[in-house]
Amino acid sequence: MYDGERFSFYMALDGPHLDGLIGHAGILRFDWPEQEYYIQYYDGISAGHNVSLSPDGKLALLGNFSQQIILLDITRPENMRVIARQATQYIEECPYRLRANTHHLWYPDNVHFIGVVGDHLYRFHIDRLREPEQLGPHRLLNAHEIRWDKNRRYILIADLGPEDADARQIAVFDLEDPNPEHRSKVIKLPGTVWHCCVHPDKPVGYAPTYTFATEQEDYVDWSPAYMREYIYEIDLPTAKVSRVWSCGAEFPVHLNSDVAVTSDNFLYLASGGSHTVVEINLDNFDESRVLSCIPPFWMRALLWRQRLKNFLGSQSRRPILTNTHFILQTLQVTGWRILDGVYASRVSPQGNYLVAGSRGYNVLSVYDRKTFKKLYSRLMPFRRDNYSSSPHHRLGRSGYHLGFHHSEVVSR
Numbered sequence: 001m002y003d004g005e006r007f008s009f010y011m012a013l014d015g016p017h018l019d020g021l022i023g024h025a026g027i028l029r030f031d032w033p034e035q036e037y038y039i040q041y042y043d044g045i046s047a048g049h050n051v052s053l054s055p056d057g058k059l060a061l062l063g064n065f066s067q068q069i070i071l072l073d074i075t076r077p078e079n080m081r082v083i084a085r086q087a088t089q090y091i092e093e094c095p096y097r098l099r100a101n102t103h104h105l106w107y108p109d110n111v112h113f114i115g116v117v118g119d120h121l122y123r124f125h126i127d128r129l130r131e132p133e134q135l136g137p138h139r140l141l142n143a144h145e146i147r148w149d150k151n152r153r154y155i156l157i158a159d160l161g162p163e164d165a166d167a168r169q170i171a172v173f174d175l176e177d178p179n180p181e182h183r184s185k186v187i188k189l190p191g192t193v194w195h196c197c198v199h200p201d202k203p204v205g206y207a208p209t210y211t212f213a214t215e216q217e218d219y220v221d222w223s224p225a226y227m228r229e230y231i232y233e234i235d236l237p238t239a240k241v242s243r244v245w246s247c248g249a250e251f252p253v254h255l256n257s258d259v260a261v262t263s264d265n266f267l268y269l270a271s272g273g274s275h276t277v278v279e280i281n282l283d284n285f286d287e288s289r290v291l292s293c294i295p296p297f298w299m300r301a302l303l304w305r306q307r308l309k310n311f312l313g314s315q316s317r318r319p320i321l322t323n324t325h326f327i328l329q330t331l332q333v334t335g336w337r338i339l340d341g342v343y344a345s346r347v348s349p350q351g352n353y354l355v356a357g358s359r360g361y362n363v364l365s366v367y368d369r370k371t372f373k374k375l376y377s378r379l380m381p382f383r384r385d386n387y388s389s390s391p392h393h394r395l396g397r398s399g400y401h402l403g404f405h406h407s408e409v410v411s412r
Contacts, residue, residue: 006412007032009355009364010074011344012048012062013041016306016383016400020343020359021047021098023403024393025064028380029077030364031412032353035376037364038077039402041383041393045070045085050145050406052104052113057410059126061113063102067094069115069129086129092118098160103145103406105155114155116143121155121173136180141167147198147205154236156205157184158196167192170207170232172239185239191230197259197267199282203236206267208256229253231267233285245285252276252290257343258406262351270345270356277345277356291372293342293356295363299379303361306401344407357404364404 009030015023025048026041047065053074054060060080062070071084088094088101105114111126114135121143122132144160153176161167169186170193177183191209198205209230229251233243247253252274259269265282275294281287294300344357347369354367366376382399385392
């Protein structure tokens, strides 16, 4: 039964490849309760990664791995258009492809935002993207996701790492420290953290680990590890680990993507490897529930093209005969499935619903947050590329998945 909550759920789109680092760039909007969706792709941009929405819901920053700041006008969902773009190399040089402006923090005025470029954090104005204010060095190898507390003082920064190393650290950036050189405090960790979140009511952050079986020899040449994982609770004012949650290798939290905390003290983690969303009670930091987001058989049966593409893509990186141990670890992580899992997941603004986007299966679903009952599920259109015409694609009933990645949600 509809309870009156209305919201729009946005996902960045990254294309049909085995991971989200080398494909297209686009955006998908889904409206609830209307159950309508809108899809837009953009030429001249690659590897769409994250959507950051302005507080009034009129603008969005499309984070990507093509070293560009992309500002969108999203007031008309049927035409979510680019209104400004800026090469980040104009601000700082970029030594490798995974160093990019992927996540952003909006100020309440809807015109200022914070982003990472190179070795520093910057404060931008939407009308002066070439002239940002430098806030100080982050002191990480490759700053990735950034989240701040409700008072907008402390920024928790995850570290993607360079193309050839495991980072194993995170930072807390204090915007009120009078010396910009001293604002970032690095915390060394046993595992690498790509993604993070901050409690909506307290200066406390959460950092789940993202474990690899091999060193990254190139920007996509790595394998996930069938290994125990951690979530570190970070006290932001002291920049110290206050609590630790850990699980065995068999627990389905591998290759985490979206992570969020609600005001009633629950953490939600989307598993890009295990096709699940995990709920953890932060009151005791041990009770948990696991929501399986595997769609029905008839939906899965339509994805033979994507399965074949993923298989061939994996073999082009690590052939079976010489890398059996890496492939077996990956299959254990995914539950012996070739398709990847849930990358996009958010709790609705009033806390009634849980929305999940299954990247491999190309399925968007809405669940009752309390009962985990599935209320809605839709197999999204597939993308077929056609570079002899413009736009260079069409959407239909066959082809490859859209490439769901990070998401945001806003009330309407």
